[in-house]
Amino acid sequence: MLKIEHLTKRYGDKVAVDDLSLEIKSGEIYGFIGHNGAGKTTTIKCSCGLLEFDQGEIYVDGISIKENPIECKKRLSYLPDNPDLYDFMPGIKYLGFVADIYGMDPKDRDEQIHKLSDMFDITKDLAQPINSYSHGMKQKLALISAFMHKPKLVLLDEPFVGLDPVAAHRMKEEMKEACKDGASVFFSTHVLEVAEKLCDKIAIISGGRLIASGTTAEVRGNASLEDVFLSLEEKNV
């Protein structure tokens, strides 16, 4: 579903991502781990067509993001680490706006919005303007907008930040359900326990380079993910 081939992205002289290759297949939950500034956000932003890159190729469902970004974006949804939304809109209008952009049919959007807003427990707040929402509520609204149009690929940057335990649990369930329906989820996180329990596969990035990847069991071996991550980081330094 997502194929990253030799991705290199520079900001001026600084190499943010260096020759990174990854493949995420349909139905997989793929965790992306790395310290601050390792290149996780840059990789995700390049994968959803938000950032241009210097070298390499990225394919979404076999379509090049460079050649045909709009077709790729129809198949994916992206959620940044700190989702700023249109504060002047009520929550329901924002969801309606996103549904219009993805051309969702009226019945589908109605069902999906209410199913997900009930799940994240913000239905009663949907008429309120977004500027009255707390950080967690904004995160929930952004998650609904990311999942409601049933994308084939979901790219999430630190999706658990700001969520309460119940919402975090429900989001994990939603990620699993989306994958059961054939979608793929690629997300970055600092919470190693979540990655360990939730992900089918894990990739570890350091200094813009991929230092480990594979199934969670392969990467972890007999140790905990935290030990593996720390020792790989130390070696890389």
Place this chain on the structure above:
Amino acid sequence: MSKTVFELVKIKIIGDISSMISFMRGRSSKGRGFNIGTALIIGVILIAFGFMMVFSFGMAMVLGFQMGSEGCGWLYFPMAFVTSGAFSFIGTVFAAQSYLYDAKDNELLLSMPIKPFDVMMSRMIALYLLNFVYTNLLFIPVGVANGLLFGYNVITFINFIISALMIPMLVTALASIIGYLLGKLAKLIPNKNLMTVILGFATVGLLSLVIVNFGNIIEVLMNEISRVADWTAGHLHILFWYGLATSTEHSLKALFPGIIPILALTAAVSAGVAAFLSRHFTAIVTRKTAMKKKKYVRKPLRRTNIQLALIKKEVGYFLSLPSYVMNAGMSTIMAILLGVGILLRGSVISEWLPTFFPDASTNLLGLAIGSSLALSCTLNDVTAPTVSLEGRTIWILKSTPLDPMKVFFAKALLAPIVCLPGVCFTSAASAIVLDLRVIDVLFIVFIPVLACMFSGFLGVCVNLKLPRFDWTNEITVIKQSLSVIFTLLLSMFFTAIPFTLAIIPSAYLEDFSSLWAYGICIAYFLALVLLELFFLATEGKKIWKELG
């Protein structure tokens, strides 16, 4: 006062200046183009300041001369005191709200080991400095004129210096407390945005009325100066004695009764306001108003096509910001005023034009009204900050399957949407009052819409070249960005060209049909819009890819 206060004032001033300079520039501070842009804006600001000072000097000379000749020279400084104080108050009453109570770092500073009084005082000193500039834009030229008209002695000169320092202090205290009361009042009003827009336009309307009637006001003032002086002496003793203390003739005799009460009044008001605010400062800045919760009612959601959804989003953003509405809505107000003028004085205009251009072979009315309307529409800079306003939400448009041209169109269409009410009203007024042909009415409707399309697309093009995403308050991109100023100047310049080209031959050539004039204008704007579309489809798309 503690060292912390001065540190905080320093931080505030440096922050304000660097943010202003940064927003005057475009995306980068490098490159010659941006330096030229910054220089251009600084030049415009200096010209505006210079104009105000020269204007104030001229008025002071005229009025001062009249006062002197009618034996009431003592009224000169009291009048300057009230005028410059009022001007400064109007300029800073809303700034008081943002400087004192809505400052983004208030909570951060209050969480640190800094006394609330110090935080508040630093805000009030910064506000005082702003007031000092506003007040003395008028007051210093008045002082210079006084030197030329009446001369100074040591006492009057010291009194002048005291006044220059004291007026902004009094205004700061009053603006701070009125700003606090306005903030409280605003929380009681259900539709705050609408009320702000109405009040804003009412203020602009009132100021326009004063400016339009300025000549009459000055004439009445000059004719009635003795009566004004008598009334002031009889009713406003504090100003009368202040006047005597600042006039060379009576300065020594009136020194204490003239200056001391006014100094005492300023000190008492300032101290009272400072004491009240410092006592309640933490509570004021951390208070949250409970918003009435709107109940969500489940109902089927309507589907809209992408282009319309994007347009609705742009219109929604526009209407949500009163400062944005007031800034861009001026074009609509101007267009409506033109319509009102036609309704009230239409016959005068239709008689006046042929007298002024006796050789005109054709009816110039359509061209004159259409061009005036189009020019008033160019005051509309609504699209110039639209790209920058995406700010930290730009990821939404960029990560969704949207053709950038659809985004550009939605932004550009905001200009004709905002102008349309004014254009329709004036066109209807022209059709009703003036004896116009159908083709003239069509021109009056069509050409301002085309001019709006041109200025709308121009705003998007310029903003793509000069975007700013690092703002913390929308007002900075709406009012202070280079993109807005460039768009305004360029659209006025380019809109004036075809009308000049069309009006001259229409007015002076016997065989020049108005249809030719209309054709020239329409072809010109269509060509410009096509050029803008070409830019957006090529360069614009490339820039959009790199944004964010």
